[in-house]
Amino acid sequence: MCEPVRLTGISHHYARIPSLRSVTVTLEPGTVTALVGGNGSGKSTLLGILAGTLTPASGTTTGVPSNTALVPQHSTAPDLFPVTVRRTVSMGRWRARGLLRPLTRHDREFIDTSMDRMGITDLADRTLSDLSGGQRQRTFIAQGLAQQAPLLLLDEPLSAVDTTTVRMIDEAVRAESQAGATVVIATHHRHQADSADRVVVLDHGRVVEPV
Incomplete structure (x- = not known):
């Protein structure tokens, strides 16, 4: 089990404009x-x-x-180069292992499993565009x-997606947390916030209502 992640008195600004204030x-x-x-409000920051x-x-x-x-x-x-779905998912393993280390059979199996969990196996050879x-x-x-990361961060994952994708993402998020990962989601969706274990409300860079 990983240790808790703690942020203490975190402040950040873009140029002279504060984006986080003593979070x-x-x-x-x-x-x-x-x-x-x-x-x-500072969620993405x-x-x-x-x-x-x-x-x-x-x-x-x-x-x-x-x-x-x-x-x-x-x-x-998608606008920069014609990368395929499989190649895109494989990048998660490279991040976990390092770019200079070749993917193993275990890596490829985990890539296949991750694609299957999100229902994109049949899209493997299609480009993102x-x-x-x-x-x-x-x-x-x-x-x-x-990437099999102990800390999974999602920025507005339900933005402009269909109901099937919403369900798959919700299931994946819950499965990752049950496996011991720390999951943090920036979201505008009420149902996603309601299903979380904890809600942190940000307003102009400040925590105003941690629940």
Whole structure:
């Protein structure tokens, strides 16, 4: 079991505009935490701090594992190059193992399992640009699952997806937490927040109502 992830007094700003203000949150292993709040409240910034893609101006983080999976809200990959679904999901294993290490049979089996969990096995050889919004989102969720990370971060995973994708994502999130992962979701969807173990409400970069 991983240790809790703790953020203490975390502040961040873009140029001179504050995006997080002295945020203190503890995230327990085996739980799902929903980050809720309006646009610009700091949800994505907080995920970026946890993922290590953003550096806080002040404060400390402890317990953040080196293998952290971040599934962003949007991806520009379909516009940049014709990557296939299988290749995209495989990137999760490369992140977990390192780019210079070849994929093993176990890696390939886990990639297949992750694709099957998200119902995209039959899309393996299609490019991302050929997929619907829901299929594309399932592909990126599968990539996150393939990473086998103890900390899984999802930024608005239910944005503009169909009901089948909603169900699959909900099932995957719950399965990951039950397996011991710490799952953090930035979401506008009430049902996703209601099904989480904990809700953290952000308003203009501050935690205003941790539940």
